[in-house]
Amino acid sequence: MALLRIAPFRHLLSHLRFLMTIRSQEGIYRGLILFRLSPSVTAIKNERFTERENLKAVYRQIYVMESTCPHLGADMSHADIEEYDSGAVAVSKILRRYDFDLRTGKSETGLHTCTYHVEVNADPLDNLDTVYVETPKVGTNWRLVELRPCFCSLPLSEFADPPPLKNTASLPVTSSSIESMEEAVVPTTDVPTTLMQWAVLILNTPNPILKVQRTRHAVQLFRTGKLASIGHKSPNAPRPPDTPLRDAQYERNTVDPVKMKSRKSRAVMLHALANIEQWAIDLAWDIMARFGPKHPDLPPAFFSDFTKMALDESKHFTLLTSRLAATSPTTPYGSLPVHAALWESAAVTANSLRARLAIIHLVHEARGLDVNPGTIERFRKAGDDESIKAMEIIHADEVTHVTAGHRWFTWICENNGNVDPIKTFREEVRNGWRGDIKGPFNADDREKAGLSKEFYENLRGEMDNQPSRKPIASESIEARFMFSTIP
Numbered sequence: 001m002a003l004l005r006i007a008p009f010r011h012l013l014s015h016l017r018f019l020m021t022i023r024s025q026e027g028i029y030r031g032l033i034l035f036r037l038s039p040s041v042t043a044i045k046n047e048r049f050t051e052r053e054n055l056k057a058v059y060r061q062i063y064v065m066e067s068t069c070p071h072l073g074a075d076m077s078h079a080d081i082e083e084y085d086s087g088a089v090a091v092s093k094i095l096r097r098y099d100f101d102l103r104t105g106k107s108e109t110g111l112h113t114c115t116y117h118v119e120v121n122a123d124p125l126d127n128l129d130t131v132y133v134e135t136p137k138v139g140t141n142w143r144l145v146e147l148r149p150c151f152c153s154l155p156l157s158e159f160a161d162p163p164p165l166k167n168t169a170s171l172p173v174t175s176s177s178i179e180s181m182e183e184a185v186v187p188t189t190d191v192p193t194t195l196m197q198w199a200v201l202i203l204n205t206p207n208p209i210l211k212v213q214r215t216r217h218a219v220q221l222f223r224t225g226k227l228a229s230i231g232h233k234s235p236n237a238p239r240p241p242d243t244p245l246r247d248a249q250y251e252r253n254t255v256d257p258v259k260m261k262s263r264k265s266r267a268v269m270l271h272a273l274a275n276i277e278q279w280a281i282d283l284a285w286d287i288m289a290r291f292g293p294k295h296p297d298l299p300p301a302f303f304s305d306f307t308k309m310a311l312d313e314s315k316h317f318t319l320l321t322s323r324l325a326a327t328s329p330t331t332p333y334g335s336l337p338v339h340a341a342l343w344e345s346a347a348v349t350a351n352s353l354r355a356r357l358a359i360i361h362l363v364h365e366a367r368g369l370d371v372n373p374g375t376i377e378r379f380r381k382a383g384d385d386e387s388i389k390a391m392e393i394i395h396a397d398e399v400t401h402v403t404a405g406h407r408w409f410t411w412i413c414e415n416n417g418n419v420d421p422i423k424t425f426r427e428e429v430r431n432g433w434r435g436d437i438k439g440p441f442n443a444d445d446r447e448k449a450g451l452s453k454e455f456y457e458n459l460r461g462e463m464d465n466q467p468s469r470k471p472i473a474s475e476s477i478e479a480r481f482m483f484s485t486i487p
């Protein structure tokens with residue numbers, strides 16, 4: 001039986017549940033959830049046993065199973081755990097009649113989900129007690145690509161406090177960067193009941209702070225099973241806007257990104273990065289709203305991945321706008337020139353999920369992996385430790401976003417005639433990008449996300465000029481700012 005190293009046991013004491021994504025050498029993905037039923041060693045400590053024997057009793061309370069219910073793909077991350085003398089079962093919070101034994105995966109309904117054997121052994125390198133999990137029977141050379149805590153409610157502590165609106169009026173800026181919010185997070189009329197309805201509402205929300213708050217609320221409803229459905233299979237699913245709405249002040253400040261290349265102050269950098277994250281929130285919701293109804297066979301795991309992405313991008317936006325407010329109080333978000341170059345790529349790929357995944361998530365976001373370390377180093381030279389912390393959080397999240405892009409790009413390649421993902425990606429880039437895919441490349445993080453060098457080396461976009469299309473820059477916009485000098 002092959003075992004996959006997960007983490008030292010002591011690193012799993014912070015939470016009782018962890019979501020994991022693993023990938024095989026063949027590009028097969030599996031989403032798993034780890035349950036740790038014993039809250040502490042002292043909870044079951046028996047004085048007749050040695051400390052080691054008590055630890056082993058704790059280790060036997062670790063379970064791993066598939067993260068989605070085999071019936072309708074319901075999310076199991078918020079399942080209720082019911083313990084009995086003979087063991088424990090996970091009961092789907094969305095589909096209450098489905099329960100699964102954590103040891104065997106069997107359900108009284110006759111369904112069966114995959115569970116995985118867990119061992120805790122001493123790591124040969126540091127001798128720490130480390131959790132290992134049985135690998136799936138299909139695929140070879142499995143590796144862990146994501147391990148994150150599962151929260152019963154959204155981790156609000158991870159969100160920086162946004163700059164207070166009440167202070168902007170007193171700043172020596174003629175117009176506020178963010179128009180005051182006049183809408184509630186949950187609309188008073190036409191309250192969304194499906195994920196697709198929330199997605200379109202958020203895309204049509206111009207105020208960025210309200211956009212963040214609605215994202216957090218919608219993801220919480222989705223994760224806890226409080227929505228009627230995803231809604232992508234409904235013939236009445238709402239249509240997303242061609243371009244997400246923006247505040248009037250933001251629209252007045254939108255310029256050609258080429259005109260912003262020479263702007264290099266730290267405030268400009270943070271403002272530019274926040275702008276990218278605001279568009280990234282919309283891109284996460286748009287891929288669900290635009291392509292969900294076109295691909296009714298998309299499994300719930302797709303929407304789990306991209307709601308997580310929307311939530312991450314919201315977190316990034318608040319981290320960056322908070323740093324902007326702290327670094328330059330007279331430069332509120334929206335008061336500097338901004339660009340919409342990311343949405344130009346979204347417009348070009350609006351008719352193809354495969355193209356959208358390739359260009360946005362495996363070109364733009366992958367380029368972010370290349371340039372983030374340089375940005376962090378420049379903040380380090382400027383002595384800005386808080387911005388370093390923010391960028392390190394952002395970078396770690398972006399690795400998982402590229403992983404999600406790779407996962408669903410390979411999925412759609414498999415479902416579109418089992419075409420070769422590498423050849424297909426290179427074809428999509430040639431058709432939907434202009435100019436070279438430029439290095440230097442962060443090969444380690446790209447490989448962790450699933451992108452081997454065969455995907456991106458010696459690759460050039462050859463998209464023709466068309467009157468109906470705006471040209472896309474030959475490098476992602478992130479790179480233009482992240483390699484600037486920070487005074």
